[in-house]
Amino acid sequence: MRIDIDSCEEILLTITRNKTRSLLTAFGVFWGIFMLVALIGGGQGMQNMMQKNFEGFATNSGFIWPQKTGEAYKGFRKGRWWRLNNDDVARVRQNVEGMAVVTPTVNRWGATTIYGDKKYSAIVKGLYPEYNHIETQQISYGRFINDVDVSEARKVCVIGKRVYESLFKVGEDPCGKFIRIDGIYYRVVGVCVSEGNININGQASESVVLPFSTMQQAYNLGHNIDMICFTVNPGVKVSSLQPEIERVVKEPHLISPDDKQAVMLLNAEAMFSMVDNLFIGIRILIWMVGLGTLLAGAIGVSNIMMVTVKERTTEIGIRRAIGARPRDILQQILSESMVLTALAGMAGISFAVLVLQVMDVATAKGATRYDFQVSFGLAVGTCVLLVALGMLAGLAPAYRAMAIKPIEAIRDE
Known part of the structure:
Protein backbone atom coordinates (compact mmCIF):
# COMPACT_ATOMS: atom_id res chain seq x y z
CA MET A 1 0.00 0.00 0.00
CA ARG A 2 1.39 3.42 -1.02
CA ILE A 3 0.78 6.45 1.20
CA ASP A 4 1.66 9.78 -0.48
CA ILE A 5 2.23 13.19 1.17
CA ASP A 6 -1.33 14.38 0.60
CA SER A 7 -2.71 11.23 2.20
CA CYS A 8 -0.49 11.71 5.25
CA GLU A 9 -1.67 15.31 5.65
CA GLU A 10 -5.27 14.18 5.43
CA ILE A 11 -4.68 11.43 7.99
CA LEU A 12 -3.00 13.78 10.44
CA LEU A 13 -5.83 16.30 9.98
CA THR A 14 -8.39 13.62 10.78
CA ILE A 15 -6.46 12.53 13.89
CA THR A 16 -6.23 16.17 15.01
CA ARG A 17 -9.99 16.64 14.65
CA ASN A 18 -10.53 13.71 17.02
CA LYS A 19 -7.67 14.70 19.34
CA THR A 20 -8.94 13.40 22.69
CA ARG A 21 -10.21 10.14 21.28
CA SER A 22 -7.02 9.59 19.29
CA LEU A 23 -4.80 10.32 22.30
CA LEU A 24 -6.63 7.79 24.45
CA THR A 25 -6.37 5.18 21.72
CA ALA A 26 -2.71 5.97 21.09
CA PHE A 27 -1.98 5.65 24.81
CA GLY A 28 -3.35 2.10 24.76
CA VAL A 29 -0.99 1.13 21.94
CA PHE A 30 1.88 3.08 23.56
CA TRP A 31 1.41 1.29 26.87
CA GLY A 32 1.09 -2.12 25.20
CA ILE A 33 4.31 -1.82 23.20
CA PHE A 34 6.11 -0.26 26.18
CA MET A 35 5.11 -3.19 28.38
CA LEU A 36 6.23 -5.73 25.79
CA VAL A 37 9.65 -4.18 25.08
CA ALA A 38 10.37 -3.23 28.71
CA LEU A 39 9.45 -6.68 30.01
CA ILE A 40 11.55 -8.45 27.38
CA GLY A 41 14.56 -6.22 28.04
CA GLY A 42 14.12 -6.43 31.80
CA GLY A 43 13.79 -10.20 31.69
CA GLN A 44 16.94 -10.46 29.57
CA GLY A 45 18.82 -8.25 32.02
CA MET A 46 17.70 -10.33 35.00
CA GLN A 47 18.79 -13.51 33.22
CA ASN A 48 22.20 -11.99 32.46
CA MET A 49 22.50 -10.93 36.10
CA MET A 50 21.76 -14.47 37.26
CA GLN A 51 24.21 -15.94 34.74
CA LYS A 52 26.91 -13.56 35.98
CA ASN A 53 26.42 -15.04 39.44
CA PHE A 54 26.94 -18.53 38.00
CA GLU A 55 29.80 -17.49 35.71
CA GLY A 56 32.83 -19.78 35.90
CA PHE A 57 30.94 -22.45 37.84
CA ALA A 58 30.72 -25.99 36.43
CA THR A 59 27.12 -26.78 35.52
CA ASN A 60 27.73 -30.55 35.77
CA GLU A 269 23.21 -29.48 37.57
CA ALA A 270 19.61 -29.64 38.83
CA MET A 271 19.96 -26.12 40.24
CA PHE A 272 21.11 -24.71 36.88
CA SER A 273 18.36 -26.61 35.07
CA MET A 274 15.77 -25.20 37.47
CA VAL A 275 17.01 -21.66 36.84
CA ASP A 276 16.87 -22.21 33.05
CA ASN A 277 13.30 -23.53 33.29
CA LEU A 278 12.38 -20.57 35.48
CA PHE A 279 13.53 -18.07 32.87
CA ILE A 280 11.78 -19.99 30.08
CA GLY A 281 8.57 -19.63 32.08
CA ILE A 282 9.27 -15.95 32.69
CA ARG A 283 9.83 -15.32 28.96
CA ILE A 284 6.56 -17.06 28.10
CA LEU A 285 4.73 -14.98 30.73
CA ILE A 286 6.35 -11.78 29.43
CA TRP A 287 5.19 -12.45 25.87
CA MET A 288 1.69 -13.34 27.06
CA VAL A 289 1.35 -10.15 29.13
CA GLY A 290 3.00 -7.92 26.51
CA LEU A 291 1.08 -9.26 23.52
CA GLY A 292 -2.16 -9.26 25.52
CA THR A 293 -1.71 -5.58 26.41
CA LEU A 294 -0.71 -4.73 22.84
CA LEU A 295 -3.71 -6.60 21.44
CA ALA A 296 -5.99 -4.67 23.79
CA GLY A 297 -4.53 -1.44 22.41
CA ALA A 298 -5.12 -2.62 18.83
CA ILE A 299 -8.74 -3.48 19.66
CA GLY A 300 -9.08 0.04 21.04
CA VAL A 301 -7.78 1.45 17.75
CA SER A 302 -10.32 -0.67 15.84
CA ASN A 303 -13.20 0.54 18.03
CA ILE A 304 -12.19 4.17 17.65
CA MET A 305 -11.94 3.78 13.88
CA MET A 306 -15.43 2.26 13.90
CA VAL A 307 -16.75 5.35 15.70
CA THR A 308 -14.84 7.59 13.28
CA VAL A 309 -16.35 5.84 10.27
CA LYS A 310 -19.84 6.22 11.72
CA GLU A 311 -19.31 9.94 12.34
CA ARG A 312 -17.98 10.43 8.80
CA THR A 313 -20.77 8.49 7.06
CA THR A 314 -21.90 11.56 5.10
CA GLU A 315 -18.35 12.48 4.09
CA ILE A 316 -17.68 8.95 2.84
CA GLY A 317 -21.02 8.86 1.01
CA ILE A 318 -20.30 12.15 -0.79
CA ARG A 319 -16.82 10.91 -1.78
CA ARG A 320 -18.38 7.75 -3.18
CA ALA A 321 -21.00 9.82 -5.03
CA ILE A 322 -18.39 11.99 -6.80
CA GLY A 323 -16.35 9.00 -7.96
CA ALA A 324 -14.21 7.68 -5.13
CA ARG A 325 -13.52 3.99 -5.58
CA PRO A 326 -13.98 1.45 -2.75
CA ARG A 327 -10.21 0.93 -2.85
CA ASP A 328 -9.68 4.61 -2.06
CA ILE A 329 -11.94 4.42 0.98
CA LEU A 330 -10.20 1.22 2.11
CA GLN A 331 -6.78 2.83 1.72
CA GLN A 332 -7.81 5.91 3.67
CA ILE A 333 -9.17 4.02 6.71
CA LEU A 334 -6.29 1.53 6.80
CA SER A 335 -3.76 4.35 6.49
CA GLU A 336 -5.28 6.23 9.41
CA SER A 337 -5.23 3.10 11.55
CA MET A 338 -1.64 2.21 10.64
CA VAL A 339 -0.29 5.74 11.14
CA LEU A 340 -1.98 6.06 14.55
CA THR A 341 -0.67 2.66 15.65
CA ALA A 342 2.84 3.24 14.30
CA LEU A 343 3.25 6.67 15.93
CA ALA A 344 2.09 5.44 19.32
CA GLY A 345 4.16 2.26 18.99
CA MET A 346 7.37 4.08 18.08
CA ALA A 347 6.92 6.34 21.09
CA GLY A 348 6.39 3.27 23.29
CA ILE A 349 9.53 1.57 21.97
CA SER A 350 11.62 4.72 22.47
CA PHE A 351 10.41 5.21 26.03
CA ALA A 352 10.98 1.52 26.86
CA VAL A 353 14.56 1.69 25.55
CA LEU A 354 15.16 4.82 27.65
CA VAL A 355 13.87 3.11 30.81
CA LEU A 356 15.99 0.01 30.09
CA GLN A 357 19.08 2.18 29.60
CA VAL A 358 18.51 3.81 32.99
CA MET A 359 18.16 0.36 34.58
CA ASP A 360 21.34 -0.82 32.86
CA VAL A 361 23.34 2.12 34.20
CA ALA A 362 21.81 1.84 37.69
CA THR A 363 22.64 -1.87 38.07
CA ALA A 364 26.14 -1.74 36.56
CA LYS A 365 29.01 -2.77 38.83
CA GLY A 366 32.15 -1.08 37.55
CA ALA A 367 32.82 -2.43 34.07
CA THR A 368 30.19 -5.17 34.48
CA ARG A 369 26.95 -4.41 32.62
CA TYR A 370 23.90 -6.67 32.60
CA ASP A 371 22.50 -5.48 29.23
CA PHE A 372 18.95 -4.47 30.13
CA GLN A 373 18.29 -3.94 26.42
CA VAL A 374 16.54 -5.51 23.48
CA SER A 375 18.24 -6.52 20.26
CA PHE A 376 17.94 -4.51 17.05
CA GLY A 377 16.23 -7.48 15.40
CA LEU A 378 13.58 -7.56 18.11
CA ALA A 379 12.97 -3.82 17.71
CA VAL A 380 12.52 -4.24 13.94
CA GLY A 381 10.23 -7.22 14.50
CA THR A 382 8.16 -5.19 16.95
CA CYS A 383 7.78 -2.42 14.35
CA VAL A 384 6.57 -4.96 11.78
CA LEU A 385 4.14 -6.32 14.39
CA LEU A 386 2.85 -2.80 14.98
CA VAL A 387 2.18 -2.22 11.29
CA ALA A 388 0.43 -5.60 11.03
CA LEU A 389 -1.73 -4.88 14.07
CA GLY A 390 -2.57 -1.42 12.71
CA MET A 391 -3.70 -2.98 9.43
CA LEU A 392 -5.76 -5.64 11.20
CA ALA A 393 -7.30 -3.01 13.51
CA GLY A 394 -8.42 -1.00 10.48
CA LEU A 395 -9.86 -3.86 8.42
CA ALA A 396 -13.32 -4.03 10.04
CA PRO A 397 -13.85 -0.23 9.98
CA ALA A 398 -12.55 -0.10 6.40
CA TYR A 399 -14.98 -2.74 5.16
CA ARG A 400 -17.79 -0.99 6.98
CA ALA A 401 -16.86 2.26 5.24
CA MET A 402 -16.76 0.49 1.87
CA ALA A 403 -20.27 -0.83 2.46
CA ILE A 404 -21.74 2.67 2.83
CA LYS A 405 -24.04 3.56 -0.08
CA PRO A 406 -23.98 7.19 -1.22
CA ILE A 407 -27.75 7.73 -1.22
CA GLU A 408 -28.16 6.24 2.28
CA ALA A 409 -25.29 8.41 3.59
CA ILE A 410 -26.87 11.61 2.26
CA ARG A 411 -30.30 10.58 3.63
CA ASP A 412 -28.66 9.90 7.03
CA GLU A 413 -27.45 13.54 7.08
Whole structure:
Protein backbone atom coordinates (compact mmCIF):
# COMPACT_ATOMS: atom_id res chain seq x y z
CA MET A 1 0.00 0.00 0.00
CA ARG A 2 1.39 3.42 -1.02
CA ILE A 3 0.78 6.45 1.20
CA ASP A 4 1.66 9.78 -0.48
CA ILE A 5 2.23 13.19 1.17
CA ASP A 6 -1.33 14.38 0.60
CA SER A 7 -2.71 11.23 2.20
CA CYS A 8 -0.49 11.71 5.25
CA GLU A 9 -1.67 15.31 5.65
CA GLU A 10 -5.27 14.18 5.43
CA ILE A 11 -4.68 11.43 7.99
CA LEU A 12 -3.00 13.78 10.44
CA LEU A 13 -5.83 16.30 9.98
CA THR A 14 -8.39 13.62 10.78
CA ILE A 15 -6.46 12.53 13.89
CA THR A 16 -6.23 16.17 15.01
CA ARG A 17 -9.99 16.64 14.65
CA ASN A 18 -10.53 13.71 17.02
CA LYS A 19 -7.67 14.70 19.34
CA THR A 20 -8.94 13.40 22.69
CA ARG A 21 -10.21 10.14 21.28
CA SER A 22 -7.02 9.59 19.29
CA LEU A 23 -4.80 10.32 22.30
CA LEU A 24 -6.63 7.79 24.45
CA THR A 25 -6.37 5.18 21.72
CA ALA A 26 -2.71 5.97 21.09
CA PHE A 27 -1.98 5.65 24.81
CA GLY A 28 -3.35 2.10 24.76
CA VAL A 29 -0.99 1.13 21.94
CA PHE A 30 1.88 3.08 23.56
CA TRP A 31 1.41 1.29 26.87
CA GLY A 32 1.09 -2.12 25.20
CA ILE A 33 4.31 -1.82 23.20
CA PHE A 34 6.11 -0.26 26.18
CA MET A 35 5.11 -3.19 28.38
CA LEU A 36 6.23 -5.73 25.79
CA VAL A 37 9.65 -4.18 25.08
CA ALA A 38 10.37 -3.23 28.71
CA LEU A 39 9.45 -6.68 30.01
CA ILE A 40 11.55 -8.45 27.38
CA GLY A 41 14.56 -6.22 28.04
CA GLY A 42 14.12 -6.43 31.80
CA GLY A 43 13.79 -10.20 31.69
CA GLN A 44 16.94 -10.46 29.57
CA GLY A 45 18.82 -8.25 32.02
CA MET A 46 17.70 -10.33 35.00
CA GLN A 47 18.79 -13.51 33.22
CA ASN A 48 22.20 -11.99 32.46
CA MET A 49 22.50 -10.93 36.10
CA MET A 50 21.76 -14.47 37.26
CA GLN A 51 24.21 -15.94 34.74
CA LYS A 52 26.91 -13.56 35.98
CA ASN A 53 26.42 -15.04 39.44
CA PHE A 54 26.94 -18.53 38.00
CA GLU A 55 29.80 -17.49 35.71
CA GLY A 56 32.83 -19.78 35.90
CA PHE A 57 30.94 -22.45 37.84
CA ALA A 58 30.72 -25.99 36.43
CA THR A 59 27.12 -26.78 35.52
CA ASN A 60 27.73 -30.55 35.77
CA SER A 61 29.06 -30.47 39.32
CA GLY A 62 27.98 -31.79 42.69
CA PHE A 63 29.00 -31.42 46.34
CA ILE A 64 28.90 -33.91 49.24
CA TRP A 65 29.19 -33.12 52.95
CA PRO A 66 28.21 -34.96 56.14
CA GLN A 67 25.18 -34.34 58.37
CA LYS A 68 23.80 -35.97 61.50
CA THR A 69 22.50 -39.48 60.89
CA GLY A 70 18.75 -39.74 60.67
CA GLU A 71 18.43 -43.42 61.63
CA ALA A 72 19.98 -45.82 64.11
CA TYR A 73 22.15 -48.48 62.42
CA LYS A 74 24.31 -51.42 63.60
CA GLY A 75 24.41 -50.31 67.19
CA PHE A 76 24.95 -46.62 66.46
CA ARG A 77 22.31 -44.24 67.71
CA LYS A 78 20.32 -41.80 65.64
CA GLY A 79 21.74 -38.26 65.46
CA ARG A 80 25.40 -39.36 65.33
CA TRP A 81 27.95 -36.98 63.79
CA TRP A 82 30.49 -38.42 61.38
CA ARG A 83 33.31 -37.05 59.16
CA LEU A 84 34.42 -37.50 55.57
CA ASN A 85 38.09 -38.36 55.03
CA ASN A 86 40.69 -38.71 52.29
CA ASP A 87 39.76 -42.37 51.70
CA ASP A 88 36.20 -41.37 50.77
CA VAL A 89 37.59 -39.29 47.90
CA ALA A 90 39.50 -42.30 46.56
CA ARG A 91 36.43 -44.56 46.93
CA VAL A 92 34.17 -42.21 45.00
CA ARG A 93 36.81 -41.70 42.31
CA GLN A 94 37.43 -45.45 41.84
CA ASN A 95 33.99 -47.00 42.39
CA VAL A 96 31.58 -44.58 40.74
CA GLU A 97 31.68 -44.69 36.94
CA GLY A 98 31.12 -41.47 35.04
CA MET A 99 33.14 -39.20 37.33
CA ALA A 100 35.41 -36.62 35.68
CA VAL A 101 36.95 -34.72 38.62
CA VAL A 102 36.74 -35.64 42.30
CA THR A 103 38.51 -33.35 44.77
CA PRO A 104 38.24 -32.66 48.52
CA THR A 105 38.11 -29.31 50.31
CA VAL A 106 38.69 -28.12 53.87
CA ASN A 107 37.98 -24.64 55.19
CA ARG A 108 38.04 -22.38 58.23
CA TRP A 109 35.85 -19.30 58.63
CA GLY A 110 36.92 -16.05 60.24
CA ALA A 111 40.68 -16.59 60.01
CA THR A 112 42.67 -13.49 60.99
CA THR A 113 44.80 -12.42 58.01
CA ILE A 114 47.48 -9.78 58.65
CA TYR A 115 49.91 -7.87 56.44
CA GLY A 116 51.83 -5.05 58.10
CA ASP A 117 49.34 -3.03 60.10
CA LYS A 118 46.34 -4.16 58.07
CA LYS A 119 44.00 -6.95 59.06
CA TYR A 120 41.16 -8.88 57.39
CA SER A 121 38.89 -11.71 58.59
CA ALA A 122 39.00 -14.19 55.72
CA ILE A 123 37.85 -17.69 54.82
CA VAL A 124 40.77 -20.10 54.53
CA LYS A 125 40.34 -22.96 52.05
CA GLY A 126 42.52 -25.97 51.45
CA LEU A 127 42.22 -26.99 47.79
CA TYR A 128 43.80 -29.13 45.11
CA PRO A 129 44.60 -27.59 41.68
CA GLU A 130 41.74 -29.70 40.25
CA TYR A 131 39.25 -27.44 42.02
CA ASN A 132 39.75 -25.05 39.11
CA HIS A 133 37.52 -27.44 37.10
CA ILE A 134 34.71 -26.90 39.61
CA GLU A 135 34.99 -23.12 39.97
CA THR A 136 37.18 -21.25 37.50
CA GLN A 137 39.83 -19.18 39.27
CA GLN A 138 40.57 -15.96 37.40
CA ILE A 139 44.10 -14.91 38.37
CA SER A 140 45.25 -11.28 38.02
CA TYR A 141 48.66 -11.62 39.69
CA GLY A 142 50.84 -14.72 39.81
CA ARG A 143 49.30 -18.19 39.63
CA PHE A 144 46.97 -20.66 41.32
CA ILE A 145 47.97 -23.57 43.59
CA ASN A 146 49.82 -26.33 41.68
CA ASP A 147 50.65 -30.01 42.27
CA VAL A 148 54.13 -29.26 43.60
CA ASP A 149 52.64 -26.97 46.26
CA VAL A 150 50.43 -29.84 47.42
CA SER A 151 53.06 -32.61 47.28
CA GLU A 152 55.60 -30.55 49.23
CA ALA A 153 53.02 -28.95 51.55
CA ARG A 154 54.41 -25.51 50.74
CA LYS A 155 53.40 -22.52 52.84
CA VAL A 156 52.02 -20.52 49.91
CA CYS A 157 48.63 -18.97 49.33
CA VAL A 158 46.34 -17.35 46.74
CA ILE A 159 44.31 -14.44 48.08
CA GLY A 160 40.86 -13.27 46.94
CA LYS A 161 40.01 -9.89 45.50
CA ARG A 162 38.62 -8.35 48.71
CA VAL A 163 41.49 -9.74 50.78
CA TYR A 164 43.94 -8.13 48.35
CA GLU A 165 42.10 -4.78 48.45
CA SER A 166 42.06 -4.82 52.27
CA LEU A 167 45.74 -5.71 52.79
CA PHE A 168 47.56 -4.15 49.84
CA LYS A 169 47.58 -0.88 47.95
CA VAL A 170 45.74 -0.62 44.63
CA GLY A 171 48.04 -1.75 41.80
CA GLU A 172 50.58 -3.28 44.18
CA ASP A 173 51.90 -6.72 43.20
CA PRO A 174 51.59 -8.92 46.31
CA CYS A 175 53.36 -11.95 44.86
CA GLY A 176 56.40 -12.97 46.90
CA LYS A 177 55.22 -11.10 50.00
CA PHE A 178 54.29 -12.84 53.25
CA ILE A 179 51.00 -12.57 55.09
CA ARG A 180 50.19 -14.07 58.48
CA ILE A 181 47.14 -16.29 58.80
CA ASP A 182 46.24 -17.46 62.31
CA GLY A 183 49.86 -17.00 63.41
CA ILE A 184 51.52 -18.76 60.42
CA TYR A 185 53.29 -16.94 57.60
CA TYR A 186 52.48 -17.80 53.97
CA ARG A 187 54.01 -16.44 50.79
CA VAL A 188 51.47 -14.97 48.35
CA VAL A 189 51.77 -16.59 44.89
CA GLY A 190 48.60 -15.22 43.26
CA VAL A 191 45.50 -13.05 43.43
CA CYS A 192 42.12 -14.48 42.39
CA VAL A 193 39.64 -11.91 41.09
CA SER A 194 36.70 -14.31 40.70
CA GLU A 195 33.66 -13.16 42.61
CA GLY A 196 32.41 -16.65 43.38
CA ASN A 197 28.80 -15.57 44.00
CA ILE A 198 27.65 -19.15 44.50
CA ASN A 199 28.43 -19.53 48.18
CA ILE A 200 30.11 -22.96 48.27
CA ASN A 201 32.53 -22.84 51.21
CA GLY A 202 32.36 -19.04 51.08
CA GLN A 203 32.90 -16.54 48.29
CA ALA A 204 36.18 -16.70 46.40
CA SER A 205 36.70 -12.94 46.74
CA GLU A 206 36.81 -13.24 50.55
CA SER A 207 38.97 -16.36 50.65
CA VAL A 208 42.61 -17.33 51.06
CA VAL A 209 43.48 -20.58 49.28
CA LEU A 210 46.19 -22.87 50.69
CA PRO A 211 47.50 -26.15 49.26
CA PHE A 212 45.27 -28.94 50.58
CA SER A 213 48.09 -30.77 52.38
CA THR A 214 49.36 -27.55 53.95
CA MET A 215 45.91 -26.77 55.29
CA GLN A 216 45.49 -30.23 56.85
CA GLN A 217 48.85 -29.96 58.60
CA ALA A 218 48.52 -26.34 59.72
CA TYR A 219 45.14 -26.91 61.37
CA ASN A 220 45.89 -30.48 62.53
CA LEU A 221 42.97 -31.97 60.61
CA GLY A 222 44.51 -35.38 60.12
CA HIS A 223 42.77 -37.13 57.23
CA ASN A 224 39.42 -35.40 57.79
CA ILE A 225 37.88 -33.27 55.05
CA ASP A 226 34.83 -31.02 54.95
CA MET A 227 33.46 -31.62 51.48
CA ILE A 228 33.90 -33.65 48.31
CA CYS A 229 33.45 -31.71 45.05
CA PHE A 230 33.04 -33.48 41.73
CA THR A 231 32.09 -33.12 38.09
CA VAL A 232 30.70 -35.82 35.81
CA ASN A 233 31.62 -36.76 32.25
CA PRO A 234 29.74 -35.18 29.32
CA GLY A 235 26.43 -36.91 28.70
CA VAL A 236 26.20 -38.17 32.31
CA LYS A 237 23.69 -36.65 34.74
CA VAL A 238 24.56 -36.07 38.39
CA SER A 239 21.11 -37.28 39.44
CA SER A 240 21.73 -40.68 37.81
CA LEU A 241 24.93 -41.17 39.85
CA GLN A 242 23.57 -39.87 43.16
CA PRO A 243 22.33 -43.24 44.56
CA GLU A 244 25.69 -44.92 43.83
CA ILE A 245 27.68 -42.02 45.31
CA GLU A 246 25.65 -42.12 48.51
CA ARG A 247 26.07 -45.91 48.77
CA VAL A 248 29.86 -45.72 48.35
CA VAL A 249 30.10 -42.99 51.01
CA LYS A 250 27.71 -44.59 53.54
CA GLU A 251 29.08 -48.14 53.64
CA PRO A 252 32.48 -47.52 55.33
CA HIS A 253 30.94 -45.14 57.89
CA LEU A 254 28.23 -47.64 58.93
CA ILE A 255 25.32 -45.43 57.88
CA SER A 256 21.96 -46.96 57.04
CA PRO A 257 21.35 -47.26 53.27
CA ASP A 258 17.86 -45.83 53.87
CA ASP A 259 19.14 -42.79 55.78
CA LYS A 260 18.14 -39.73 53.73
CA GLN A 261 19.67 -37.23 56.15
CA ALA A 262 23.25 -38.33 56.83
CA VAL A 263 24.74 -37.54 53.41
CA MET A 264 23.93 -34.15 51.91
CA LEU A 265 24.45 -33.97 48.15
CA LEU A 266 23.97 -30.66 46.35
CA ASN A 267 23.22 -31.23 42.67
CA ALA A 268 24.39 -28.05 40.90
CA GLU A 269 23.21 -29.48 37.57
CA ALA A 270 19.61 -29.64 38.83
CA MET A 271 19.96 -26.12 40.24
CA PHE A 272 21.11 -24.71 36.88
CA SER A 273 18.36 -26.61 35.07
CA MET A 274 15.77 -25.20 37.47
CA VAL A 275 17.01 -21.66 36.84
CA ASP A 276 16.87 -22.21 33.05
CA ASN A 277 13.30 -23.53 33.29
CA LEU A 278 12.38 -20.57 35.48
CA PHE A 279 13.53 -18.07 32.87
CA ILE A 280 11.78 -19.99 30.08
CA GLY A 281 8.57 -19.63 32.08
CA ILE A 282 9.27 -15.95 32.69
CA ARG A 283 9.83 -15.32 28.96
CA ILE A 284 6.56 -17.06 28.10
CA LEU A 285 4.73 -14.98 30.73
CA ILE A 286 6.35 -11.78 29.43
CA TRP A 287 5.19 -12.45 25.87
CA MET A 288 1.69 -13.34 27.06
CA VAL A 289 1.35 -10.15 29.13
CA GLY A 290 3.00 -7.92 26.51
CA LEU A 291 1.08 -9.26 23.52
CA GLY A 292 -2.16 -9.26 25.52
CA THR A 293 -1.71 -5.58 26.41
CA LEU A 294 -0.71 -4.73 22.84
CA LEU A 295 -3.71 -6.60 21.44
CA ALA A 296 -5.99 -4.67 23.79
CA GLY A 297 -4.53 -1.44 22.41
CA ALA A 298 -5.12 -2.62 18.83
CA ILE A 299 -8.74 -3.48 19.66
CA GLY A 300 -9.08 0.04 21.04
CA VAL A 301 -7.78 1.45 17.75
CA SER A 302 -10.32 -0.67 15.84
CA ASN A 303 -13.20 0.54 18.03
CA ILE A 304 -12.19 4.17 17.65
CA MET A 305 -11.94 3.78 13.88
CA MET A 306 -15.43 2.26 13.90
CA VAL A 307 -16.75 5.35 15.70
CA THR A 308 -14.84 7.59 13.28
CA VAL A 309 -16.35 5.84 10.27
CA LYS A 310 -19.84 6.22 11.72
CA GLU A 311 -19.31 9.94 12.34
CA ARG A 312 -17.98 10.43 8.80
CA THR A 313 -20.77 8.49 7.06
CA THR A 314 -21.90 11.56 5.10
CA GLU A 315 -18.35 12.48 4.09
CA ILE A 316 -17.68 8.95 2.84
CA GLY A 317 -21.02 8.86 1.01
CA ILE A 318 -20.30 12.15 -0.79
CA ARG A 319 -16.82 10.91 -1.78
CA ARG A 320 -18.38 7.75 -3.18
CA ALA A 321 -21.00 9.82 -5.03
CA ILE A 322 -18.39 11.99 -6.80
CA GLY A 323 -16.35 9.00 -7.96
CA ALA A 324 -14.21 7.68 -5.13
CA ARG A 325 -13.52 3.99 -5.58
CA PRO A 326 -13.98 1.45 -2.75
CA ARG A 327 -10.21 0.93 -2.85
CA ASP A 328 -9.68 4.61 -2.06
CA ILE A 329 -11.94 4.42 0.98
CA LEU A 330 -10.20 1.22 2.11
CA GLN A 331 -6.78 2.83 1.72
CA GLN A 332 -7.81 5.91 3.67
CA ILE A 333 -9.17 4.02 6.71
CA LEU A 334 -6.29 1.53 6.80
CA SER A 335 -3.76 4.35 6.49
CA GLU A 336 -5.28 6.23 9.41
CA SER A 337 -5.23 3.10 11.55
CA MET A 338 -1.64 2.21 10.64
CA VAL A 339 -0.29 5.74 11.14
CA LEU A 340 -1.98 6.06 14.55
CA THR A 341 -0.67 2.66 15.65
CA ALA A 342 2.84 3.24 14.30
CA LEU A 343 3.25 6.67 15.93
CA ALA A 344 2.09 5.44 19.32
CA GLY A 345 4.16 2.26 18.99
CA MET A 346 7.37 4.08 18.08
CA ALA A 347 6.92 6.34 21.09
CA GLY A 348 6.39 3.27 23.29
CA ILE A 349 9.53 1.57 21.97
CA SER A 350 11.62 4.72 22.47
CA PHE A 351 10.41 5.21 26.03
CA ALA A 352 10.98 1.52 26.86
CA VAL A 353 14.56 1.69 25.55
CA LEU A 354 15.16 4.82 27.65
CA VAL A 355 13.87 3.11 30.81
CA LEU A 356 15.99 0.01 30.09
CA GLN A 357 19.08 2.18 29.60
CA VAL A 358 18.51 3.81 32.99
CA MET A 359 18.16 0.36 34.58
CA ASP A 360 21.34 -0.82 32.86
CA VAL A 361 23.34 2.12 34.20
CA ALA A 362 21.81 1.84 37.69
CA THR A 363 22.64 -1.87 38.07
CA ALA A 364 26.14 -1.74 36.56
CA LYS A 365 29.01 -2.77 38.83
CA GLY A 366 32.15 -1.08 37.55
CA ALA A 367 32.82 -2.43 34.07
CA THR A 368 30.19 -5.17 34.48
CA ARG A 369 26.95 -4.41 32.62
CA TYR A 370 23.90 -6.67 32.60
CA ASP A 371 22.50 -5.48 29.23
CA PHE A 372 18.95 -4.47 30.13
CA GLN A 373 18.29 -3.94 26.42
CA VAL A 374 16.54 -5.51 23.48
CA SER A 375 18.24 -6.52 20.26
CA PHE A 376 17.94 -4.51 17.05
CA GLY A 377 16.23 -7.48 15.40
CA LEU A 378 13.58 -7.56 18.11
CA ALA A 379 12.97 -3.82 17.71
CA VAL A 380 12.52 -4.24 13.94
CA GLY A 381 10.23 -7.22 14.50
CA THR A 382 8.16 -5.19 16.95
CA CYS A 383 7.78 -2.42 14.35
CA VAL A 384 6.57 -4.96 11.78
CA LEU A 385 4.14 -6.32 14.39
CA LEU A 386 2.85 -2.80 14.98
CA VAL A 387 2.18 -2.22 11.29
CA ALA A 388 0.43 -5.60 11.03
CA LEU A 389 -1.73 -4.88 14.07
CA GLY A 390 -2.57 -1.42 12.71
CA MET A 391 -3.70 -2.98 9.43
CA LEU A 392 -5.76 -5.64 11.20
CA ALA A 393 -7.30 -3.01 13.51
CA GLY A 394 -8.42 -1.00 10.48
CA LEU A 395 -9.86 -3.86 8.42
CA ALA A 396 -13.32 -4.03 10.04
CA PRO A 397 -13.85 -0.23 9.98
CA ALA A 398 -12.55 -0.10 6.40
CA TYR A 399 -14.98 -2.74 5.16
CA ARG A 400 -17.79 -0.99 6.98
CA ALA A 401 -16.86 2.26 5.24
CA MET A 402 -16.76 0.49 1.87
CA ALA A 403 -20.27 -0.83 2.46
CA ILE A 404 -21.74 2.67 2.83
CA LYS A 405 -24.04 3.56 -0.08
CA PRO A 406 -23.98 7.19 -1.22
CA ILE A 407 -27.75 7.73 -1.22
CA GLU A 408 -28.16 6.24 2.28
CA ALA A 409 -25.29 8.41 3.59
CA ILE A 410 -26.87 11.61 2.26
CA ARG A 411 -30.30 10.58 3.63
CA ASP A 412 -28.66 9.90 7.03
CA GLU A 413 -27.45 13.54 7.08
